[in-house]
Amino acid sequence: MKYQSQKIALAYFLVAMALFAVQVTLGLVMGWVYVDGNFLSEILPFNIARMLHTNSLIVWLLLGFFGAAYYLIPEEAEREIHSTKLAWLQLAIFVLGTAGVVVTYLFNLFEGNFLLGKEGREFLEQPKWVKAGIVVAALIFLYNVSMTVLAGRKTAITNILLLGLWGLSLLFLFAFVNPSNLALDKMYWWYVVHLWVEGTWELVMASILAFLMLKLTGVDREVVEKWLYVIVAAALFSGILGTGHHYYWIGTPGYWQWIGSIFSSLEVVPFFAMMAFAFVMVWKGRRDHPNKAALLWSLGCATLAFFGAGVWGFLHTLHGVNYYTHGTQITAAHGHLAFFGAYVSLNLAIISYAMPVLKGRDPYNQVLNMASFWLMSGGMVFMTFTLTFAGTVQTHLQRVNGEAFMDVQDQLWIFYAMRFGSGVAVVLGVALFLYAILVPGKEIIEPGPLEQDRIAHDPDHVAAE
Amino acid sequence: MAEARSAFDDLPGDLMIWVLIVSELLVFGAGLAAFLGVRITDPAGFAAAQDHLHRAAAGVNTVVLVTSGWLAALGAQAVEAGRLGRGRRFLAGATVLGALFLAIKAAEYGDMAAAGIGIETHAFFTFYYLVTGFHAAHVAAGIVVLPLVAARARAREVEAGVAFWHMVDLVWVLVFPVLYLLR
Numbered sequence: 001m002k003y004q005s006q007k008i009a010l011a012y013f014l015v016a017m018a019l020f021a022v023q024v025t026l027g028l029v030m031g032w033v034y035v036d037g038n039f040l041s042e043i044l045p046f047n048i049a050r051m052l053h054t055n056s057l058i059v060w061l062l063l064g065f066f067g068a069a070y071y072l073i074p075e076e077a078e079r080e081i082h083s084t085k086l087a088w089l090q091l092a093i094f095v096l097g098t099a100g101v102v103v104t105y106l107f108n109l110f111e112g113n114f115l116l117g118k119e120g121r122e123f124l125e126q127p128k129w130v131k132a133g134i135v136v137a138a139l140i141f142l143y144n145v146s147m148t149v150l151a152g153r154k155t156a157i158t159n160i161l162l163l164g165l166w167g168l169s170l171l172f173l174f175a176f177v178n179p180s181n182l183a184l185d186k187m188y189w190w191y192v193v194h195l196w197v198e199g200t201w202e203l204v205m206a207s208i209l210a211f212l213m214l215k216l217t218g219v220d221r222e223v224v225e226k227w228l229y230v231i232v233a234a235a236l237f238s239g240i241l242g243t244g245h246h247y248y249w250i251g252t253p254g255y256w257q258w259i260g261s262i263f264s265s266l267e268v269v270p271f272f273a274m275m276a277f278a279f280v281m282v283w284k285g286r287r288d289h290p291n292k293a294a295l296l297w298s299l300g301c302a303t304l305a306f307f308g309a310g311v312w313g314f315l316h317t318l319h320g321v322n323y324y325t326h327g328t329q330i331t332a333a334h335g336h337l338a339f340f341g342a343y344v345s346l347n348l349a350i351i352s353y354a355m356p357v358l359k360g361r362d363p364y365n366q367v368l369n370m371a372s373f374w375l376m377s378g379g380m381v382f383m384t385f386t387l388t389f390a391g392t393v394q395t396h397l398q399r400v401n402g403e404a405f406m407d408v409q410d411q412l413w414i415f416y417a418m419r420f421g422s423g424v425a426v427v428l429g430v431a432l433f434l435y436a437i438l439v440p441g442k443e444i445i446e447p448g449p450l451e452q453d454r455i456a457h458d459p460d461h462v463a464a465e
Numbered sequence: 466m467a468e469a470r471s472a473f474d475d476l477p478g479d480l481m482i483w484v485l486i487v488s489e490l491l492v493f494g495a496g497l498a499a500f501l502g503v504r505i506t507d508p509a510g511f512a513a514a515q516d517h518l519h520r521a522a523a524g525v526n527t528v529v530l531v532t533s534g535w536l537a538a539l540g541a542q543a544v545e546a547g548r549l550g551r552g553r554r555f556l557a558g559a560t561v562l563g564a565l566f567l568a569i570k571a572a573e574y575g576d577m578a579a580a581g582i583g584i585e586t587h588a589f590f591t592f593y594y595l596v597t598g599f600h601a602a603h604v605a606a607g608i609v610v611l612p613l614v615a616a617r618a619r620a621r622e623v624e625a626g627v628a629f630w631h632m633v634d635l636v637w638v639l640v641f642p643v644l645y646l647l648r
Contacts, residue, residue, distance in 0.1 A: 230484050237488045255584055255591050262495045266488065 001357050003074035005081035010358045011091055012067030013351050017434055019060035019098070020344075024423075024430045026053040031423040034416035044106075051105050051125050057339065058123065059098055064347035065204050066090070066141060069161060071354045072211045073145055077152025086144045093137040097130040104130075121185070123193055124175045131175055138169040156225040157207045157214070160232055164203030171195050183251030190246045197343075198242055198267060198309075202235040205305070205346050209274060212298045212349055218287025218460065227277045231270050238266035248319045249326060257319040264317045271310035271342075278302035286460045291356065293369035293436075297349035300377055304341025312337055312384065324399045329412070330391030337384040345377075348433065355437050368436035376429030383422040390415035478625030486632045489603070493596065493636045497643050500592040507588065512648060514589035517582055519573050523645045526569050527637065530604075533562035534634035537611065541620075541627040549618040556615035556623070559630065563608045570601050596640055603633045 001007070030049050033039045040049075074081055081087060103109075104127055110116035118125045126134070142165065149158045174191040210228045214221060244260025278299050289295065312334040316325040325331070356363045390412045397408045447455065454461045473480050504511045540555030584594040607630050614626035 226480065229481060233481060233484050234488065237485070253585065255595055258496070258499060258591065258595055262492055262499065265495065266491060269488075 003080050005084050006071050006074050008087045009067040009071035012063050016060040016063040019056045023056040024427050028423050028427050031420040061343045068208050068350045076155045076158045077149050079152040082144050082147035086140050090137045090140045093133050097133040157210050161207040164200045167200035186250045194243045199239040206231045213281040216289045216295050217281045217285030219281045231273045235270035242267045245317045261318045268310035271306040275302040275306040288461050291363040293366045294353035301345035308337025308341035325395050328391040328394045329387045333384045333387035340380045364440040365436035372429045372433035379422045379425030386415045386418045478628045482625040496596045511589045514587045520645050529566045533559045537627045537630045541623050544623045545620045553615045556611050560611045
């Protein structure tokens with residue numbers, strides 16, 4: 001660790017991982033509700049569990065992004081973070097807001113209250129005071145990192161990262177725009193939801209991935225930057241008007257069907273480019289970095305993002321297809337693999353890379369970490385397939401044959417049972433990951449003769465740092 | 466060891482402008498392909514709708530835009546040869562013809578609006594307005610970009626701006642026969 005203020009990232013990563021554990025635990029609970037519909041229906045209704053599952057996902061991913069920014073910006077800008085105090089304050093606001101959200105959702109003490117009550121818009125259910133807190137925390141963050149970057153070395157990685165972070169913060173302001181007209185409400189709602197995950201977050205993803213590739217493979221910065229610009233251009237070109245693929249059936253004019261279909265089809269391009277980028281960089285690599293787990297997560301991230309976000313997104317993005325599949329389990333399949341591949345894996349990659357450095361250790365528990373990758377990813381891919389099959393059957397029974405929703409759900413039971421099994425695998429994988437990251441082995445393994453020889457004679461070989 | 470020189474380094478202008486050009490061609494190509502696909506479902510309706518278009522005006526516009534592209538190419542050549550004043554005059558000419566294209570296009574839109582034809586009137590017009598409107602937006606962008614690159618008159622920037630302008634040209638030459646002429 002070159003800069004002391006990078007240490008803040010550790011706190012962000014720890015809170016993020018705690019929420020990650022909460023998120024997947026609730027996922028498992030809901031997976032069981034799909035198997036046995038009355039499970040916990042009195043204590044923890046499904047809609048509340050779902051809010052917590054999605055909200056905790058978003059918050060921990062954001063905290064991971066913030067942590068990643070606090071970790072990589074000092075190295076890129078070659079100076080300490082502007083103010084560590086502000087970074088702590090920002091984290092405190094986020095933790096307070098998250099606690100407030102959980103209490104509000106679970107006990108619903110302030111139903112209907114302008115400031116304190118939950119707002120009832122999917123994913124943006126947070127009460128207004130929490131939303132305001134998020135804006136304040138975001139402003140603190142943007143001020144803090146922008147001051148750092150402005151005063152230091154400017155690189156393509158920090159430029160793109162800041163562009164993404166500024167963009168996502170500004171777009172969050174649309175969370176406050178809530179017209180009573182339901183069509184307009186949904187239209188602005190997508191400015192947050194879509195333009196986050198298929199716009200600004202992609203910029204954050206590309207820049208963190210670029211940083212990891214730079215560190216792990218030792219490829220020239222110039223090469224990494226060229227790829228980065230192409231990826232970002234492709235992401236913005238396709239992603240912004242790609243918003244149209246959410247405007248098919250919400251009351252917006254019919255021409256959105258063609259704008260959405262055409263532009264969102266191209267959204268697969270940046271994800272393909274990120275996958276190609278990661279593999280080409282490793283292929284061209286001139287460094288044998290000891291943190292193999294971080295490399296595995298980086299490659300896994302780019303690959304699963306391409307399939308989850310790119311391929312599974314394209315699967316139901318054309319309006320002729322979406323007319324039948326809209327809101328079926330096809331959407332759930334896409335949502336799970338896209339978030340896991342693109343943003344969960346990305347966070348786990350940067351955490352795997354940064355934690356040993358932050359703890360001042362050599363990379364540790366590499367095999368456990370890599371095992372957790374295969375268990376988590378295998379579980380998630382299996383879940384994606386079962387939900388895709390469930391969605392296909394559901395589309396036919398419900399949308400083509402016109403059977404009633406709950407009758408169809410009964411017939412999908414076998415898929416939900418299998419999905420629960422894959423969920424267990426994911427949760428075990430998460431537990432393994434958390435153990436591998438949080439409980440470093442005590443003994444330090446001396447490098448063998450082969451490794452010692454390479455450290456002595458190979459100038460491109462990087463010893464565990 | 467130096468990186469091997471890649472074919473991308475030999476592109477005129479900048480790699481990024483070519484990323485944009487390829488993306489644009491994909492979008493317009495997909496738009497025209499979708500148009501042709503939907504047209505199969507209603508050939509008579511599409512033919513009847515097409516009769517409401519101003520073929521002559523669009524024909525004139527084709528000549529205007531291709532001429533503008535020719536001027537832009539001459540401008541790029543002149544700037545590369547170091548004759549900046551001459552290059553700027555050609556680029557100004559290209560810009561003026563771009564504006565003329567938009568004026569003719571606007572008159573066409575005005576006539577159609579007066580006839581009560583909107584984007585929801587028929588599937589044909591949905592594509593017509595989307596494709597030509599999107600193209601016109603690019604012409605407008607070009608009208609901003611060409612003077613910008615002409616002002617500084619640096620060969621690499623002019624090449625990038627003119628490459629964009631040729632793309633706008635090329636797209637129109639593909640759009641015109643498919644939307645206006647194809648029976």
